[in-house]
Each structure stands twice: as C-alpha cells, then as structure tokens.
Ligand SMILES: Nc1ncnc2c1ncn2[C@@H]1O[C@H](COP(=O)(O)OP(=O)(O)OP(=O)(O)O)[C@@H](O)[C@H]1O
C-alpha cells in the first residue's frame with residue numbers, strides 16, 4: 001500500500017490532492033502485471049550507460065547486507081565471551097564491536113539509499129526522454145492503431161510504476177535477496193542440521209500467509225469501490241441540490257447515501273475481521289516457527305552440538321532470513337506490476353515508424369515540382385474505401401493550383417501523402433522527379449511549408465510560434481515573415497508585442513489572427529512548396545482582405561497547392577483542379593469550369609465564401 005492511500009485511510013476523507021493521488025494510484029492498480037519478468041531486461045542498456053553509478057549502488061547494497069549479517073557475528077562473539085571460562089574479563093570490547101557494526105550499518109544504509117534512489121531517478125529520467133523522443137518519430141498510422149490516451153498513460157502511469165520499482169522496490173528486493181542468501185549460507189555454516197529444519201518450517205509459515213493475502217486484497221478494492229460509489233451519489237445530489245429540494249427528496253437522498261455508507265462500512269468490517277484473523281495467524285505462525293527452531297536449537301546446544309554463541313547467531317540469522325522472505329513476498333506483486341509496465345514501454349520503444357529513411361536517400365533538387373501518378377491510398381483500417389483512387393496531378397515549379405471538391409473528396413489526404421506521412425498503396429508521388437519512398441522524410445518536409453486546416457499554434461510567444469517554422473530563424477526573419485503575413489500590426493498591438501505569451505493553443509487570438517500567424521510561420525520556413533489548407537470558417541471583411549494579402553505574399557515565387565474554400569483564392573490560381581471521390585474530375589480555369597456546368601459550377605454556386613474586395 002502506498003503512502004497516499006495510507007494517508008487517506010487514516011484521514012478518512014481525501015483532499016483534492018489526495019483524490020488525485022488516489023485516482024493516479026487507481027490507474028496504476030488497473031495496469032496489468034505480468035509474470036514475464038524478462039521485460040525488465042529492457043532496462044539493461046540504460047543501466048549499462050550508468051555503469052559507475054550502478055556499480056556503486058550494488059557495492060553499497062552488498063555492504064549494508066554484509067553489515068546486517070555482521071550483527072549476528074558480533075552477537076555470537078559476545079555470547080561466546082559470556083559463556084566461556086574467561087567470562088571474568090570485561091565485556092566492553094564486544095559492545096564496542098556491536099556499536100561499530102551498528103554505525104557501519106547506519107552509514108552504509110544512508111549511502112545506499114542515496115545512491116540507489118539517485119540511480120533509479122536517473123534511469124527514469126532517461127527513459128522518459130527516450131520514450132517521448134521516440135514517440136515523436138512515429139508516423140500517424142501508429143496513432144491510428146494506438147490511441148493517444150494509451151500512449152500518454154504509458155508515458156506517465158507506466159513510467160511512474162517503474163519509478164516506484166527503481167527508487168524503492170528494487171533496492172528492497174535486491175537487499176532482501178542478498179540478506180536471504182547470505183543468512184542461509186551463514187546458517188548452513190553455523191549448523192547445517194538446524195538450517196534444514198528451518199527450510200522445512202518456512203513453507204509451513206509462508207504458504208498460508210500468501211494464500212490469505214489475496215482475498216484480503218480483493219476486499220480492499222471492494223471497499224474502495226463501495227466508497228467511490230457512495231461519493232458519486234452524494235456528488236450528483238449536491239450538483240442538483242435545488243432540484244432535490246424543489247422535489248422534497250432530501251430524505252430519500254440521505255437514505256440513499258446512508259445505505260451506501262453502511263454497505264461500505266460492512267465491507268470495511270469484513271476486511272478488518274479478515275485482517276485481524278490474518279494478523280493473528282501471522283503472529284502464531286511466525287512466532288511458532290521461531291519458537292520451534294529455538295527449541296530445536298536449545299536442545300542441540302544442551303547436547304553440546306553447538307555453542308550458545310552459535311545458537312544466538314543462528315537465531316538472529318533466521319529472523320533476518322524470515323523477514324527477508326516476508327519483504328520479498330510483499331515485493332513480488334510490485335515487481336510483476338513493473339514488469340508489465342516495462343513490457344508496454346518496450347512495446348512503444350520497439351514500434352518502428354512505417355515511414356522510414358531509406359538506406360541511401362536521394363537528394364531533392366529544391367525546384368518544387370510535384371507529381372502524383374495514379375496514386376491509390378486508403379487509411380489504415382479503411383482499406384475498402386480508398387481516400388485517393390487513381391489520383392494524377394502534375395504541378396510545375398512556381399505554379400499555383402487550387403484544389404476544390406466536396407468534403408471528404410481527399411484534398412487534405414493529398415497533402416499528407418505529399419509530406420510522406422503515409423506511402424501510397426500503388427502509384428508514385430514525386431517531388432523534383434524523385435519517388436518519395438526513395439527520399440528522407442526530413443528532407444521531403446524541408447521542401448514544404450504547411451498551413452493546415454486548423455493550423456494549430458502552441459503556447460509560447462507570438463515570436464516563438466513564428467520561429468517554430470524553421471530551426472535557427474532569427475528575430476529579423478520572424479519580423480519579415482510577420483510583415484509579409486500582415487500580422488505585424490496586430491502583434492505590435494499586443495501587450496508585450498512579439499513577446500506576448502499567447503496561452504494554450506493561442507486562444508487569446510481571433511481566428512483570422514491565428515491564420516495569419518500560421519501563414520507567417522509557413523513563410524519563415526522559406527520552402528519551395530507551399531501547402532495551404534484553407535479554413536472553411538468565414539472571416540469578417542477586414543480579416544478576409546488581410547488574410548488574402550498574406551496568402552498572395554506567401555504564394556509569390558513558390559509552387560503552391562491550395563485547398564480553396566474562398567472564391568478569391570480560386571480566382572488567383574493558375575489552374576483549378578476539382579476532386580471527387582479521391583480522383584480528379586475536372587481541371588481548368590474558373591471561367592472554363594463554370595461554362596462546363598459540372599461539379600465545379602455546382603460547388604461554386606453553393607459553397608464559396610464570396611470574396612469581398
Ligand atoms: N485519419 C484518418 N483515418 C481514416 N480515414 C480518414 C482519416 N482522415 C481522413 N479520412 C477519410 O479519408 C477521406 C478523405 O479525407 P480528407 O481529409 O482528405 O477530405 P477533405 O477533402 O480534406 O475534406 P474536407 O474538405 O472536409 O477537409 C474521408 O472519407 C475521410 O473520412
């Protein structure tokens with residue numbers, strides 16, 4: 001049981017922080033454990049990277065275990081001195097020895113605690129960084145298969161579980177294993193016969209306790225569930241207190257809550273009773289075992305088979321061994337839980353992006369020529385309904401092409417393939433004549449600047465958000481981009497200008513301002529290909545004009561693919577490509593397409609937001 005749950009059990013009523021801790025703990029409770037401890041070996045490479053710290057931690061672990069066991073030796077020497085012929089001589093030196101062993105034990109324990117915890121925290125910090133870094137390299141297909149929530153809980157809850165293991169449990173586990181092994185070896189040396197008897201007694205003591213512990217644990221969760229339900233009812237009632245009072249249902253609500261509390265009380269009682277019985281059984285079994293061993297030992301001593309000192313040492317050692325076994329038993333569940341957590345993290349770490357850098361990537365010329373050749377593509381899990389179905393399009397360097405089509409036609413998908421977030425099922429996507437499958441994804445993305453449909457911004461200042469577009473963008477670049485994107489004026493009007501924090505997802509800006517900021521971010525990238533996914537949301541006349549000017553500036557001298565929802569944008573394109581059902585159905589200029597009276601003419605009549613300039 002962790003500290004926080006003990007705390008809530010004592011206080012009876014969790015605070016908000018306590019409730020959160022309880023929630024996280026409940027989440028940890030629900031994470032599966034595994035019997036396959038091999039997963040923990042994933043930690044080896046990280047341990048090896050911290051060889052020196054690991055060595056020191058192990059050394060200190062051995063030192064504390066040795067000091068603990070050394071206690072028994074000091075006791076033996078003391079008793080042997082008392083029972084020998086020289087018992088008249090001063091016993092003080094032996095007490096000095098005992099004291100020295102105690103001081104050594106305390107010192108080593110403190111050092112061990114520091115080093116082991118430090119190592120654990122170091123490993124967890126490394127693990128966090130490497131898992132997060134790895135997640136960012138995965139492609140969207142991975143996130144379709146694994147929910148973001150699951151990925152997040154692996155990054156938080158599972159790593160937390162491992163942190164618990166490494167910072168505390170692992171040390172307890174290893175130390176007790178060492179003590180158990182050391183104690184057993186010493187016991188064998190002191191008296192092989194008694195040791196064998198102890199080994200026979202241990203299962204008799206331990207097995208019943210283990211068998212008993214499981215139902216007790218189930219009862220504990222049952223109690224927590226009961227209480228959670230009662231609190232849930234109470235919360236519901238309090239939220240709707242006016243309704244409850246208006247209908248005069250206070251009595252019923254009190255009764256309902258009372259009944260839940262009573263049920264929870266009864267489960268608690270059952271748990272307390274079980275716990276009481278278990279404690280009694282534990283005391284009887286453990287002390288019974290100790291007394292039995294002692295009885296055998298004293299008889300052996302009386303027969304002169306071993307000295308009284310040796311008997312004392314043996315008694316000490318068997319207490320050490322017994323408590324080590326107990327600690328190991330308690331620890332076992334934690335270790336399995338951590339192994340389960342490690343399994344899930346290892347799975348995450350071993351996930352390979354489906355879109356990878358080829359062994360010998362071809363360089364892209366940077367001209368900005370785009371070609372789709374008979375591209376067929378379906379999203380993972382949607383194989384039956386391809387999003388692109390024989391899509392063919394060539395865009396010359398510097399050309400402006402408007403993509404138009406009904407919702408779900410596959411327009412945004414064209415961009416995703418061009419950025420190589422996915423590979424086509426058949427057909428080829430080329431930039432500057434190079435098949436994208438032969439190119440490094442980083443290189444491909446360096447060719448393009450994207451203004452996405454919802455253009456997400458990040459918390460941070462306006463300048464940070466623009467500089468995000470290109471690594472190493474300086475203040476001048478940022479200002480120039482902001483000016484070109486018609487964003488300079490409104491940014492200057494913010495309380496701290498370019499350094500104004502925008503808050504989470506830049507909620508402090510209007511839609512049009514966010515769009516212009518996103519355009520500035522794309523401009524700072526200075527890439528030969530510009531991909532614009534226009535937002536459908538209508539802008540007011542002022543903003544519309546400004547965004548339009550920003551776009552004109554952005555498109556200058558670049559190959560531009562723009563998914564157009566505004567007539568003004570469509571009119572500025574060199575060519576309009578009309579998409580439906582994942583393929584091109586019409587191409588031409590605005591006038592030609594209107595004259596044809598096809599899908600475009602219908603869409604134009606219905607859908608375009610009129611340009612107001
Ligand atoms: N992540 C995804 N997983 C599965 N299917 C998807 C995914 N994204 C899009 N689709 C499907 O692919 C098809 C094309 O989607 P796409 O986003 O390219 O449409 P769009 O033309 O951009 O539409 P809109 O104008 O509404 O943005 C749609 O049928 C859509 O349901």
Ligand SMILES: [Mg+2]
Nearest residue numbers: 411412453533
């Ligand atoms: Mg779209």
